[in-house]
Structure formats: structure tokens, C-alpha cells
Amino acid sequence: MPLYDIRCTHCDGIFEKLLPLQALEKPLACPYCAEATLAVPLFTGGHVKLRVAERWQARNGAEQLAGRGAAGPGTQARAGRSSVLHNCKGHNCSICDT
Structure with a gap:
């Protein structure tokens, strides 16, 4: 039905x-x-066209992994590694600068 x-x-x-x-x-x-x-049905549906005015672009690799607004180690522009999901524990890490 x-x-x-x-x-x-x-x-x-x-x-x-x-x-x-x-x-x-x-x-x-x-x-x-x-x-x-x-009971007269309306003519609805058909083709719906959406126009995208702005496309989001990741500014760095950290935003590619974690999404818009990612902050923390590895998010600066010239970070050696771009992962914000690293597990260094602070020992000789190129991301944390320790």
C-alpha cells in the first residue's frame, strides 16, 4: 500500500x-x-538538486584523521608526523618535541 x-x-x-x-x-x-x-495525492518527490556552496578541505594530516578543528600535537603546519592519534608516552617523540 x-x-x-x-x-x-x-x-x-x-x-x-x-x-x-x-x-x-x-x-x-x-x-x-x-x-x-x-484523497487526491500531491505531486511530490521527483528530482531534488542540492547545490554545495563550500567544500571543506583538511588543512593538515591531523584534520584528515580526526576531522575539522583537530587540535593538539601534530596539528601544526610543518609537523614531522601528522597523526594526532599517536601513542608515544613522551619519549623522544618527533610530534611532542620531547
Whole structure:
């Protein structure tokens, strides 16, 4: 049974209803105003086109791994390694500068 978007002819409310094909063009009660309205499906859907105005670009390897706004060791521009997910424990690490 398909799901239809139906507009009430009395209150202009739009509601969804699961209807068999035989019930189209027959009256049914509007859930908003409780008046009887014809079950005429709206023409909805089709092709939706989205326009992307800005694409996010990672500034460094750390943002590639951890996402936008990654901070911490390895996020500076010329870091030897770009991982913010390292496990050095602070002993001779090129990222932590210890």
C-alpha cells in the first residue's frame, strides 16, 4: 500500500496517508479539521538538486584523521608526523618535541 501526501481542501493542511489504489479520489477525514476531503495525492518527490556552496578541505594530516578543528600535537603546519592519534608516552617523540 503506497504512502500519499494529501492536501485538505478545507484547511489546506498536508498529511500522509497509506491508501490502497481503490481509495484514491474518495472522501476521507482530515486529521487537522476532521472535515471530509477527497484523497487526491500531491505531486511530490521527483528530482531534488542540492547545490554545495563550500567544500571543506583538511588543512593538515591531523584534520584528515580526526576531522575539522583537530587540535593538539601534530596539528601544526610543518609537523614531522601528522597523526594526532599517536601513542608515544613522551619519549623522544618527533610530534611532542620531547
